[in-house]
Amino acid sequence: MKSRLKSLLIGGCVGGGVYAAIMAAFDYYDEQEFSLWKFVINFLIFGGFMTLTTWYSLKRANKKGE
Numbered sequence: 001m002k003s004r005l006k007s008l009l010i011g012g013c014v015g016g017g018v019y020a021a022i023m024a025a026f027d028y029y030d031e032q033e034f035s036l037w038k039f040v041i042n043f044l045i046f047g048g049f050m051t052l053t054t055w056y057s058l059k060r061a062n063k064k065g066e
Contacts (some may be wrong), residue, residue, distance in 0.1 A: 003060075008051050008054055008058075009052055012047040012048060012050050012054070015046060015047055015050040015051075016043040016044065016045075016047020019042055019043070019046040020039045020040075020042040020043040021032070023042050024038075024042075
């Protein structure tokens with residue numbers, strides 16, 4: 001796997017994991033039960049969005065640099 005793709009995927013997983021954990025903490029604070037589905041959805045959607053955003057930003061930066 002190319003290092004750039006690997007970096008994007010790791011960044012997306014870290015970003016999605018942190019976001020999902022914070023959302024789960026807010027639910028715990030509001031005395032709601034932990035929902036695995038909600039955690040997974042938050043992880044995938046936010047992580048995927050962060051991966052695509054970072055990829056697009058790097059793509060634009062490379063075009064301007066050339």
